[in-house]
Amino acid sequence: MQLTNRSKQVSNKEMTLAEKMYLPAVVGGLAITLRHFFRKKVTIQYPEVKRYLGPIYRGHHVLKRDEQGRERCTACGLCAVACPAEAISMVAAERKKGEENLYREEKYAAVYEINMLRCIFCGLCEEACPKQAVYLRHDRMVPVFQERDEVIYGKDRLVEKMDDRYIRVNNSEVKATPTEPSLTRAAT
Amino acid sequence: MELPVLIVKGLIILVIFGITLLIATYSTYAERKVAAFLQDRIGPNRAGPWGLLQPIADAGKMFFKEDFIPAQASKWLFILGPCLAMLTALMSSAVIPFSDSIRFAWDKINYDIPVQGIEINIGVLYIFGVVSLGVYGIMVGGWASNNKFSLLGAIRAASQNISYEIALGLSLITILMMTGSLSLRAIIDEQATFFEWNIFTQPLGFVIFLTCAFAECNRTPFDLPECETELVGGYHTEYSSMKLGFYLFAEYINMFVSSAFISALYFGGFHYPFMSLVNEALENSMGAVTGHNIATLICFVVFFAKIFFFIFFFMWVRWTLPRFRYDQLMNLGWKTFIPLSILNVVITGAGLLYDFKYATWLIAIVMIVLAVTSTSRAPKRETIAQGTV
Ligand code: SF4
Ligand code: SF4
Numbered sequence: 001m002q003l004t005n006r007s008k009q010v011s012n013k014e015m016t017l018a019e020k021m022y023l024p025a026v027v028g029g030l031a032i033t034l035r036h037f038f039r040k041k042v043t044i045q046y047p048e049v050k051r052y053l054g055p056i057y058r059g060h061h062v063l064k065r066d067e068q069g070r071e072r073c074t075a076c077g078l079c080a081v082a083c084p085a086e087a088i089s090m091v092a093a094e095r096k097k098g099e100e101n102l103y104r105e106e107k108y109a110a111v112y113e114i115n116m117l118r119c120i121f122c123g124l125c126e127e128a129c130p131k132q133a134v135y136l137r138h139d140r141m142v143p144v145f146q147e148r149d150e151v152i153y154g155k156d157r158l159v160e161k162m163d164d165r166y167i168r169v170n171n172s173e174v175k176a177t178p179t180e181p182s183l184t185r186a187a188t
Numbered sequence: 189m190e191l192p193v194l195i196v197k198g199l200i201i202l203v204i205f206g207i208t209l210l211i212a213t214y215s216t217y218a219e220r221k222v223a224a225f226l227q228d229r230i231g232p233n234r235a236g237p238w239g240l241l242q243p244i245a246d247a248g249k250m251f252f253k254e255d256f257i258p259a260q261a262s263k264w265l266f267i268l269g270p271c272l273a274m275l276t277a278l279m280s281s282a283v284i285p286f287s288d289s290i291r292f293a294w295d296k297i298n299y300d301i302p303v304q305g306i307e308i309n310i311g312v313l314y315i316f317g318v319v320s321l322g323v324y325g326i327m328v329g330g331w332a333s334n335n336k337f338s339l340l341g342a343i344r345a346a347s348q349n350i351s352y353e354i355a356l357g358l359s360l361i362t363i364l365m366m367t368g369s370l371s372l373r374a375i376i377d378e379q380a381t382f383f384e385w386n387i388f389t390q391p392l393g394f395v396i397f398l399t400c401a402f403a404e405c406n407r408t409p410f411d412l413p414e415c416e417t418e419l420v421g422g423y424h425t426e427y428s429s430m431k432l433g434f435y436l437f438a439e440y441i442n443m444f445v446s447s448a449f450i451s452a453l454y455f456g457g458f459h460y461p462f463m464s465l466v467n468e469a470l471e472n473s474m475g476a477v478t479g480h481n482i483a484t485l486i487c488f489v490v491f492f493a494k495i496f497f498f499i500f501f502f503m504w505v506r507w508t509l510p511r512f513r514y515d516q517l518m519n520l521g522w523k524t525f526i527p528l529s530i531l532n533v534v535i536t537g538a539g540l541l542y543d544f545k546y547a548t549w550l551i552a553i554v555m556i557v558l559a560v561t562s563t564s565r566a567p568k569r570e571t572i573a574q575g576t577v
Contacts, residue, residue, distance in 0.1 A: 016559075016562045017559045017562040018560070018562065018563045019563075021559060024559075026505075030504060030508050033226045033507060034226075036227065037222075040228075042228050042229070043230040045230075045233075
C-alpha cells in the first residue's frame with residue numbers, strides 16, 4: 001500500500017566515494033535547514049492569537065434557552081446518565097404558576113452543575129439531551145482555573161445569556177463530512 | 189610589572205572571563221532560538237522581550253531543583269566531575285588573543301597591553317592540554333555515578349576524545365609548520381593578508397579540524413556520550429540541579445572556545461581585509477593612542493563576528509545532521525582522518541620545501557576529481573517502480 005508519493009526506494013548498494021565523504025550530503029542538508037531558517041514560521045501565539053477549531057469543536061457547555069428566552073432543560077437527568085465522567089448533577093423542581101416565561105417545560109432544573117475538573121468534553125451529554133438543551137460550544141473554551149471552587153460551574157455560568165446567544169454553524173457549512181448523528185441534527 | 193599594567197591586565201582578564209560566561213549563557217538561548225527557526229518555529233519568547241531573560245529563568249530553575257547524590261555514588265568524585273568540566277572549560281579561554289592591544293600613556297611612557305588573558309609562546313599546546321583535561325570531568329563524573337549508562341557514556345566520551353585528538357593535532361601541525369610558532373598571536377599575525385588566511389592555504393586541514401572540533405565538544409553529529417536513545421542521559425544521567433547545569437554550561441563554553449580557536453587558526457583571528465589601511469588612517473586622524481584603541485575595538489568586534497558565526501554553525505549543524513553510529517564515528521576518526529591528516533602534513537612539508545603555500549589544494553582537487561569520476565562510473569541504483577512492492 002502506498003500512502004504518499006514521497007517515499008524513496010532504499011538500496012544497500014556500496015556507497016561511491018563521494019557518498020562516503022559525507023560532505024556533499026552534509027552541505028545539502030545544511031542548505032535545506034538554512035532555507036527553513038528564513039521561512040515564515042507556523043507558530044500560532046496561543047493566548048493572544050486563537051485558531052478557529054472548526055464547527056464541531058467541543059468546548060464550553062451552554063444551557064440553551066428557546067426563542068422566548070425560556071430555559072429548555074427539563075431536568076430529565078439523561079445527560080447525567082450519559083456522562084461517562086459523572087460530571088453532571090442537578091436538582092429538579094416543578095414550575096409554578098407565572099413562571100411560564102422562565103421555563104419551557106413543567107419541570108425544570110433548579111440547580112444544574114457541571115464539574116469541569118471531571119468533564120472530559122466528550123459531548124455525550126449533548127447527544128443524550130432530548131430537549132436540545134445542553135450544547136458544547138465550538139467557539140469558546142473553558143478557561144484555566146486556579147482555585148478548586150472555580151471548577152464547579154453552576155447555572156449562573158452555564159445558562160445562555162439572551163444577548164450572547166450561541167449559534168452553531170449550519171451543518172451544510174461544515175467542511176468535513178459529518179458521520180455522527182449529533183452533527184446532522186439541526187442546531188437551534 | 190608596573191601598577192597600571194597590572195590594573196589593565198586584570199581588567200582585561202575580568203572582561204574576558206565575564207564575556208565567556210555571558211556568551212555561554214546566551215548560547216543556550218541562541219541554541220533554542222536557532223533550533224526553533226530551523227524547524228519553522230519561533231522559540232522562547234515569553235520571558236522578557238523576545239525571551240531574552242530565558243537563560244536567567246533557566247538558571248533559576250536549575251538552582252532550585254533538588255541536588256541529588258545517589259546513595260551508591262562516590263560522593264566527592266561525584267561533586268568533582270562537574271567542577272572539573274567547568275574549570276577546564278573556563279581555563280582554556282585564557283590564551284586566546286581577542287584583539288590587537290590597548291595603548292595608553294602613563295608617566296609619559298606608552299604601554300601596549302595585548303587584549304589577551306596571557307600571552308604565552310605555547311598557546312596552542314596550552315589549549316590542547318586543557319581541552320584534553322576536560323574529558324576527566326566527564327570520566328570522573330560518569331564513573332562516580334555508579335550507573336552503567338553513565339559509565340558507558342563516559343567511556344564513549346573518553347575514547348572519542350582520544351581518537352579525535354590525534355587527527356586534530358595532526359591537522360594543526362601543518363599550521364605550526366607554516367608559522368613556525370606555537371603562539372596563537374604569532375599564528376594570527378601570520379595571516380595578516382586575506383589570501384594567507386589558513387583556510388585558503390589549508391582547506392583540507394580546516395575540514396578535518398572542524399569535524400574533530402565537533403567531536404571534541406561532544407556536539408551532534410558526534411554527541412554519542414549523551415546519546416539519549418541508547419544511554420538515557422549519558423554521563424550525566426545521575427546529575428541534577430546545578431551540577432547538571434555545570435556540565436551543560438561547560439559544553440557551551442567549550443563551544444565558544446572552539447569557535448574562537450577555529451577563527452583564530454583558520455580565519456585570521458581579528459584580522460580583516462584592509463586592516464592595516466584602516467589602522468593607519470585611524471592613527472593619523474585621531475592620534476596614536478585613541479586611534480590605536482579604536483582600531484583595537486574594531487578588531488575585537490570583527491573577531492567576535494567570526495566567533496558568533498561559528499557558534500551559529502555549530503548549532504546549525506546540530507539541528508541538521510543526525511547522530512553517527514559509534515562504529516562510523518571510529519571508522520571516520522581512525523581510518524579516514526588520521527591517514528588524511530598525515531598526508532596533509534607530508535604535502536604541506538613538500539610545499540614548504542619549494543616555498544609554495546597552497547600545496548594542499550592538490551589533495552583537495554584530487555579528492556574532488558576522484559569523487560566525481562567514481563560517482564559517474566558507479567552503477568546506477570536499480571529503482572523499483574513505485575507501487576509494485
Ligand atoms: S461533555 Fe461528556 S464528560 Fe463532559 S459533562 Fe458532557 S457527557 Fe459529561
Ligand atoms: S440538559 Fe437535557 S438531558 Fe440534561 S437534564 Fe436537561 S433536558 Fe435532560
